[in-house]
Amino acid sequence: MEQKRYGHFDDQHREYVITDPQTPWPWINYLGNEDFFSLISNTAGGYSFYKDAKFRRITRYRYNNVPMDNGGRYFYIKDGDTVWNPGWKPCKTPLDFYECRHGMSYTRIMGRKNGVEASVLFFVPLKKWAEVQKLTLKNESKEVKQLKLFSFEEWCLWNAATDMENFQRNFSTGEVEIEGSTIYHKTEYRERRNHYAFYHVNAPIQGFDTDRETFVGLYNEFADPQAVMEGKPRNSHAHGWSPIASHYIEVTLQPGESKDFVFLLGYIENEQDEKFEAPQVINKKKAHALIAELDTTEKVDKAFAALCEYWDALLNIYKVKTGNDKLDRMVNIWNQYQCMVTFNFSRSASFFESGVGRGMGFRDSNQDLVGFVHQIPPRARQRIIDIASTQFPDGGCYHQYQPLTKRGNNDIGGGFNDDPCWLIFGTVAYIKETGDFSILDEMVPFDNQPGTEVTLFEHLKISMDHVIKNLGPHMLPLIGRADWNDCLNLNCFSWDPNESFQTTENVSEGTKAESLMIAGLFVVTGKDYVALCKKIGKADEAARMQQAVDAMIEAVKKHGWDGEWYLRAYDFYGRKIGSNECEEAKIFIESQGWCTMAEIGAEDGMVAKSLDSCKKYLECEHGMVLNNPAFTKYIYEYGEISSYPEGYKENAGIFCHNNPWVIIGECIAGRGNDAWSHYAKILPSYVEEKYQTLHKVEPYVNCQMVAGKDAFKPGEGKNSWLTGTAAWMWYTVSEFILGIKPDYDGIRIDPCLPETASDYTVCRKFREAEYEITIHPNGAQKGVRSITLDGQPVNGTVIPYSAGKHVVEVTM
Ligand code: BGC
Ligand code: NOJ
Numbered sequence: 001m002e003q004k005r006y007g008h009f010d011d012q013h014r015e016y017v018i019t020d021p022q023t024p025w026p027w028i029n030y031l032g033n034e035d036f037f038s039l040i041s042n043t044a045g046g047y048s049f050y051k052d053a054k055f056r057r058i059t060r061y062r063y064n065n066v067p068m069d070n071g072g073r074y075f076y077i078k079d080g081d082t083v084w085n086p087g088w089k090p091c092k093t094p095l096d097f098y099e100c101r102h103g104m105s106y107t108r109i110m111g112r113k114n115g116v117e118a119s120v121l122f123f124v125p126l127k128k129w130a131e132v133q134k135l136t137l138k139n140e141s142k143e144v145k146q147l148k149l150f151s152f153e154e155w156c157l158w159n160a161a162t163d164m165e166n167f168q169r170n171f172s173t174g175e176v177e178i179e180g181s182t183i184y185h186k187t188e189y190r191e192r193r194n195h196y197a198f199y200h201v202n203a204p205i206q207g208f209d210t211d212r213e214t215f216v217g218l219y220n221e222f223a224d225p226q227a228v229m230e231g232k233p234r235n236s237h238a239h240g241w242s243p244i245a246s247h248y249i250e251v252t253l254q255p256g257e258s259k260d261f262v263f264l265l266g267y268i269e270n271e272q273d274e275k276f277e278a279p280q281v282i283n284k285k286k287a288h289a290l291i292a293e294l295d296t297t298e299k300v301d302k303a304f305a306a307l308c309e310y311w312d313a314l315l316n317i318y319k320v321k322t323g324n325d326k327l328d329r330m331v332n333i334w335n336q337y338q339c340m341v342t343f344n345f346s347r348s349a350s351f352f353e354s355g356v357g358r359g360m361g362f363r364d365s366n367q368d369l370v371g372f373v374h375q376i377p378p379r380a381r382q383r384i385i386d387i388a389s390t391q392f393p394d395g396g397c398y399h400q401y402q403p404l405t406k407r408g409n410n411d412i413g414g415g416f417n418d419d420p421c422w423l424i425f426g427t428v429a430y431i432k433e434t435g436d437f438s439i440l441d442e443m444v445p446f447d448n449q450p451g452t453e454v455t456l457f458e459h460l461k462i463s464m465d466h467v468i469k470n471l472g473p474h475m476l477p478l479i480g481r482a483d484w485n486d487c488l489n490l491n492c493f494s495w496d497p498n499e500s501f502q503t504t505e506n507v508s509e510g511t512k513a514e515s516l517m518i519a520g521l522f523v524v525t526g527k528d529y530v531a532l533c534k535k536i537g538k539a540d541e542a543a544r545m546q547q548a549v550d551a552m553i554e555a556v557k558k559h560g561w562d563g564e565w566y567l568r569a570y571d572f573y574g575r576k577i578g579s580n581e582c583e584e585a586k587i588f589i590e591s592q593g594w595c596t597m598a599e600i601g602a603e604d605g606m607v608a609k610s611l612d613s614c615k616k617y618l619e620c621e622h623g624m625v626l627n628n629p630a631f632t633k634y635i636y637e638y639g640e641i642s643s644y645p646e647g648y649k650e651n652a653g654i655f656c657h658n659n660p661w662v663i664i665g666e667c668i669a670g671r672g673n674d675a676w677s678h679y680a681k682i683l684p685s686y687v688e689e690k691y692q693t694l695h696k697v698e699p700y701v702n703c704q705m706v707a708g709k710d711a712f713k714p715g716e717g718k719n720s721w722l723t724g725t726a727a728w729m730w731y732t733v734s735e736f737i738l739g740i741k742p743d744y745d746g747i748r749i750d751p752c753l754p755e756t757a758s759d760y761t762v763c764r765k766f767r768e769a770e771y772e773i774t775i776h777p778n779g780a781q782k783g784v785r786s787i788t789l790d791g792q793p794v795n796g797t798v799i800p801y802s803a804g805k806h807v808v809e810v811t812m
Helices: 165-173 211-217 285-293 295-315 325-345 361-372 377-388 418-434 437-443 456-468 514-535 541-560 589-597 605-619 641-642 656-668 672-681 684-696 725-737
Strands: 009-010 015-018 028-031 034-040 048-050 057-059 074-079 082-084 097-102 106-113 116-123 128-140 144-158 176-179 182-185 195-201 207-211 243-253 258-269 276-278 318-321 443-446 449-454 703-706 716-720 740-743 746-750 760-766 770-774 786-789 791-793 798-800 805-812
Touching: 015 456, 028 106, 028 325, 034 128, 048 641, 057 195, 074 116, 074 684, 106 456, 116 295, 116 589, 128 144, 128 243, 128 295, 144 195, 176 207, 182 243, 182 285, 195 243, 195 285, 207 211, 211 243, 243 258, 258 295, 258 443, 295 325, 295 541, 318 325, 325 361, 325 684, 325 703, 325 725, 361 377, 361 418, 377 418, 377 437, 377 456, 418 437, 418 456, 418 514, 418 740, 437 456, 449 456, 456 514, 456 541, 514 541, 514 589, 589 656, 605 656, 656 672, 656 703, 672 684, 684 716, 725 740, 740 760, 746 770, 791 798
Parallel strands: 770 805
Antiparallel strands: 009 015, 015 097, 028 034, 034 048, 048 057, 057 144, 074 082, 074 144, 097 106, 106 116, 116 128, 128 258, 144 243, 176 182, 182 195, 195 258, 207 243, 318 760, 443 449, 703 716, 740 746, 746 798, 760 770, 786 791, 786 805
């Protein structure tokens, strides 16, 4: 039987085309590239915010609602007695045709009903604080069409957290203004806010509504708002309750005629002394100016063309041609796109992250960096400075910070002992890409306190030292609250369901809990740090750290090896975790990944054995699980990891993020066939069919977790979009599989491929140079035999950097 499909890739347009609105889960996209952002589902659900999904939420969205994905920007078209939406929802009137095209920072949704075609292009123009919704209505019938068009947005009262809970206040604060075809949302503007939002349309309106209850009806739904069903706007003016914005337009279309309407959802900030133009009347000058920039089809089309050019340029920096469409489309389009989204959103706002819980993660953002540093180095630079500014003088750091204020988040605090190492990981990636060593001299404060500034290099140094100063009885790194695995809480010891696993540390005094994951991470980043020190002439510091790295390697070989794989940790009492001696969870993936990347004990066969054990115990049909066997009961010495049912999340889920660690380990070991087979299992385009029914989440991006082999429903995907998987998949394929590695003095060529790989070409822009690199694998999995640069032989595997266009031939 033919499997049901909901969509397909359109590589030429860099789009994923959804052809059935009833996807197994809302399949979303992201709009916006800098300050103003929106989430949009394939039925136009979602919301917008300015910079911070918690503190500046512009439109309201209800998570985990019934029905799913309730709320968004909706256009209701009333054609006689039929009311429908171009994106099918919320009315769910069956359409004659439906299509949603998610592209690079834009989404186009089209519906047809009874001879009318409605197509909406959604995007956030570059450098603008607004979402454009260009609606085109076309009469494809032979009769004149008299349509009643209603737009709809619901305002969020700015703070998305209190918006959901503080109703005793919220129901009395809402305020709006209406001027011509623009509806202004000005709740709390009278007091401390200096920002408001507006919803505009570039056409005269014949009515409007701003009060939700009046428009929808207290016991109606978005599917049957009473104003729409009756075809009559109420011209309501909201005072308190729930302010909305709805325009009403009467549209007459001759046969064959089409009309455009540009709707604009904008955000404005005013200076304190320029807030009002008259008592109680907001100063609309900036709003008028913004509207004037985007009030015709021509202007909007130009802004859209500029956005497309922006994406062309971003995606032109690394381009591969292997002849394998499935690989090429992930490398050239979707993987890079997902990396930019994780850069912009960290883990804050998706259809699984409510936007109120988490800001930017310290470790998350450093890892995201390797996914986009080649595209926008200046913003990567700024990101590194922002992250480092939340560090403490002892090298520890805030686990998260708020994007709006860039301040460390006190609710979660610090104490995650892997965090400092990631700063080295991110900074080294930045310098290798750009050659910009000056970043190391940048003065960066601690905890954002003016007057505490030291150089960024000093921050790197104290980051390394933080590990060295926090070693346990086996001379392995103390884990603190947790390492990369937020759920391995070895000092938490909680029997109280009202305590947070993330922030509770009941027994840190005298702890012996140590992490082999941090040990491996320390060796990998330590080697990078040593190389960097040598590069900038700090030989003593290089020697000092080399000793620490060597000592760590010895400690792992002595206390971190279990016979067939690396241990995962020692618990509070100094007992082994992730050992054959354990009853459950005998092996974990994180330490296999990091210790093989660090090549610890390679000479003694440890790396090969560890990688083999991953294949034997962790691998399953959908990828490698995090640990095996899964925990079947709660172990209070271990914390949240054992709180998850078997096969989900950190308890033996396929946590896609750390599969690439093992894949890189395979690449470093030169095992190209194995690396590729692991990679292909979690490469979305390779398993696109599985996404349609089993994984359920968006087939064009990686998700954080696929239910593992021990789960009730193995293969189900969750937590799509915002995951470190994006950057790690990119890093893996671009640098380790295809083998194009930026280095201080040029590009290192070191592919690791399956034997079946054919010749391929990578076009790589690098600083002021452009390389066209063709690789001839000749059936080899690893090992570059010779390289020529513009016809001349190159010594070694690094193509020395020089500006201009170059042609490189590589024979393996
Ligand atoms: C999740 C982790 C996440 C942590 C912090 C846990 O419940 O399983 O993936 O990192 O919460 O938000
Ligand atoms: C998701 C978090 O964002 C990340 O920081 C963490 O490492 C993983 N979960 C694993 O727990």
